[in-house]
Amino acid sequence: MLRRATLTLFLIASLAVGTQWLPSTVAHATRPAAASTLTVDMAADPVGLDPEAVEDNSSGFVMSTVYDELVEYKPGTTNVGPGLATSWKITNGGKTYTFNLRHGVTFQDGTPYNAAAQVLVFKRQLDPKYPNYVMNEPNVQSYIPFTFGQPSFVKSYKATGKYTFQVQLKQPFAPFLASLAMVWEAVVSPTAVTKYGWKGILNHPVGTGPYQFVSWQKNNKVVLKAFPHYWGPKPRVQNLIFQVVPEGSTRVLQVEQGQAQIDADVTTQDYQSALHNSKVKIYTQPGETINGVGMTVNVKPFNNKLVRQALNYAVNRSALATGLFKGLAQPMNSFLPPPIWSWSKSIKGYPYNVAKAKKLLKEAGYPHGFSTTLLAYTNPRGYDPNPEGLALAVQQELKAIGVKVTIKNIDFTSYLNTIRSPKNKGMYLDGWSGDNGDPDDFLYEMFASAMIPVGNTNHLRDAKLDSLLNQARHAQKQSTRVRLYHRAQVVLNDDAPWIMGDYVKQVRLASPSVRGFRLNPAQMFFNMQNVSLGS
C-alpha cells in the first residue's frame, strides 16, 4: 500500500510540475508571431558577414539583407540593373566602365556613400599595400580573383566626380558587370572596415541595405532590424531574424507552428511532405544549377569520346527528374541551365536510347562493357539534394549496358579534396551552382583548360572550346556572346565530359502569412524590404 502511495505521489508531483508550464507554453505556441518580426530558418551558421571574405550560402543569406551592391540583379532574374549605381556607360572597346552613383545614400554607421567610398571598397580588394587589404589574412575565401581576375585585369579605378566612379580594365571582360551584382561584391562601409578591422567586419557588418545588424549569437541566430535611413522603399517588417536549425523536419515544423516564417533550406523529403500541407506555402524557381557524373578524360576508358557519349544515352534523365528529384527538376540538355541567357531549348542533348548506348560502346571497343568506381558524397547540395540517390540511379542505369559501377561514398570535404587534385581519376558526382548569371561562370570555370585541375576537374582540353570561351569573355556585344556560347554548348555536348543529369529547381517554404517574397536564381535574400506579414 505504501508502495502504491509512493508511486501515486510521484506521478502527481510530475503532473503538477508539468502542467504548471502548460498555460504559458500553449499560449506561446498558438500566439502568432508579432507582425513586426520575420524569422528565417537556415541549416547552418554563417561563417562570417564580410562579403569579401566568405563564400558560404548562410553568410550570403544574411549579407544580402544588410548590404547593397554597385549594380543589382533585377528581382527574380540574373539580368543586371541599377543598384548603388543608377546608370553606367561602357566605352573604350569594353575597357572603361563609368558609373553614376546614387545620391543621398548613407551606410548604417552614418558614413555617406559616394565615389570616394566606392574607391576604398575596391582598394580593399585590389590593393595589397592598403592596410585594410582583405587578402592580408590567411584562409580568406573570396570571389575577388573570380570577379577581378588572377592576376587582376583591373588597370585602375578612381572617383572622377563626387558621384562618378570609373574603372579601367586592361582588356575587355564581359562578365565583369554581372560579377559586381553578386552578394560577394557587396559594398562595405570603409569607415567600419577601418574601425573594426577586416576580422571585425566578419562579426559587425555595416552596409547600405534595408536591414542593419543588431547581434549574432553563434550557431543560434543573427538578429537584424530595419534601417530607418535606407535609400529604397522602407522595409515593411521591423525585425528580421536568421535562425540556425540544422534538422530539416524541425525547420518545417517551426514554419507550420509560426515559430519561423521562411525555411531557406528545404530537403526533397520536406518538399514532398509540404505538397500536402496547407500550413506551408511552397515557392519554387528554376535554379542556376546543373548536376551529373563527371569523368576524367585522361584515363581509360573515359579518354574515348564514344564511351562518354554512350553513357549519356544510357541514362533516363526524365525518370530522374520525376523519380529521384520528385518533379523538382528537368532533364539537362546543355551545360548551361535555363535561367542563364544563351541557354537554348533547341540545343540537342542526349535522349534516352539504350540501343544507341550499346552500339557506341561496341564501336569504342567495349562490347561487354567495363567496370569502374563512382566517387559520391553524402551531404545534400543545392544543385543535388540527393547525391546518394543520383549515384545509385546512375549505377542501375549503366548496369543495363554492361557497365559495372562501384559506388564510393565519402563526406563532401574529402570528396572536394579528391576531385580537385591533379591526380583525380575516373567517375565522380559533379554539379555546379552559378554565382553571377553569366555563361562564363559555368563554361569557362569548369571546362576551359586554364582551369585544370581545380575548376576543370575533368581535365578536358579542347582547343576549339577554349578559343570560343576566350573570345566570348572578351567580346563586347551581347549578340556576339550569345552566338559564341551557343557554339560552345554544342561543342561541349559533343565532348560529353559528364553524364548529364538534371536542372534542379530552387525550393523555399514559407508561412501563408508571408507576402511579397520572391525567389531569385542567385538564391540570396535580395529585396527583403518588399516582404510583409499578413494575418
Added chain:
Amino acid sequence: MAQYIARRLLQTIPLLLGVTIVVFLGMHVIPGDAASAMAGQGVTAAEIQHARHELHLDQPLPVQYWYFLTGAVHFDFGSSLRTHDSVMTDIGQALPTTIQLTIAALILAIIIGMGVGVLAATQRGKITDTLAMSIVLVGVSMPVFWTGVLLLIYFGATLGWFPIGGSLDNSINLHTITGMTVVDSILTGNLPALKSALSHLVLPAFTLSLFPAAGIARMTRTTMVEALRQDYIRTARAKGLGRLSVVWKHALRNALIPVVTVIGLQLGLLLSGAVLTESVFALPGIGQLIVTSIQARDYPVVQGIVLIAASLFVLVNLLVDITYAYLNPRIQYNS
C-alpha cells in the same frame, strides 16, 4: 584521501596528452584540410596552396602538433580556421548550452532510471517488473534523432505544449552571465525567461535522458534485487522498519555503488548524444559546433572541444570515485 585525489589529478596529464595525439592524428588522416575545404567556386590551386602555407598546414605533422601543444598549455587553442574567432571564445559560447542540457538529461535519467529500477526490483517477477523493463528496452533501442522528432511532432506541433526547438523565445531579452539560459534567468530574476528556458529544455533533455536512464534502470534493478536479498534487510524488516525506510535508506544506499559507476560512464554517452539532440532541437551547443568543425576540417576547434570533453569526463569519473568513499566508508583510498 587528499593524496589520492592529487595522484589521480597528476595521472590525467599523460591521459589528456594521449587524447590530443589521437585526435590530432585522426583529423590529419581524413582526406582534405581546411584549405581544400574551401568549397568556394573559382578557387585556384595557387590560392589553396597559399592558404595552406598561411595556416602552417604544409608543415610536418610534429611541427603542427607542437604549435598546438604549446598553445593548449596556455588555454590558447588559436583561431578557428573557419570563422577566425578565437577557439576558446567559440567553445566558451557553445559549452554552457551543452552543459545545461547534459545536467538536465542526467538528472532526468537518474530520476527515471532509479525510479524504474527500484520499482522493478521491489516488484520483481510481477507484471510491473516486466512492463518497466520493456519500457527500458524501448528506451535503449530508439535512436535520439528519431525520438526527438517524434516528440517534437506530438508534444510540440500536435498538442502545442512545448516550442519546436531553440533555447529561448526570440522575443525574450536575457542578460547572459553563465550562458546557461535557466541559470541566467534565475540569477537575473527574469521569470518569463525562466519559463521559456525550461519549456525549451524539457523535450531535448527528456530525449537525451532515455538511453542513460535505461542503463541506470537495469543496473539499479540488478543491484537492488541483490541488496534486498541480504540478511540485514531481513533484520531491518524484522525490527519493524517501514517499507520506505527499508528500500530507500538501507537497500538502495548499498546498491548504489555500481549504479554510481554507471552514472559516471553515462556522461560520455550524454556528450555524444548531445550532438544529435542539439541538431534536432536546434540548440547552439558544442555538439553542433564539433560537427560543423569536422566537416570544415577546423582542426583547432575540434582539438579544443575534444580536449575539454575528455577533461570533463576524467573529472566526473574522479568525482564518482570520491563518491564511493562517501557511500561506503569501508572503501579507503589511502595507499
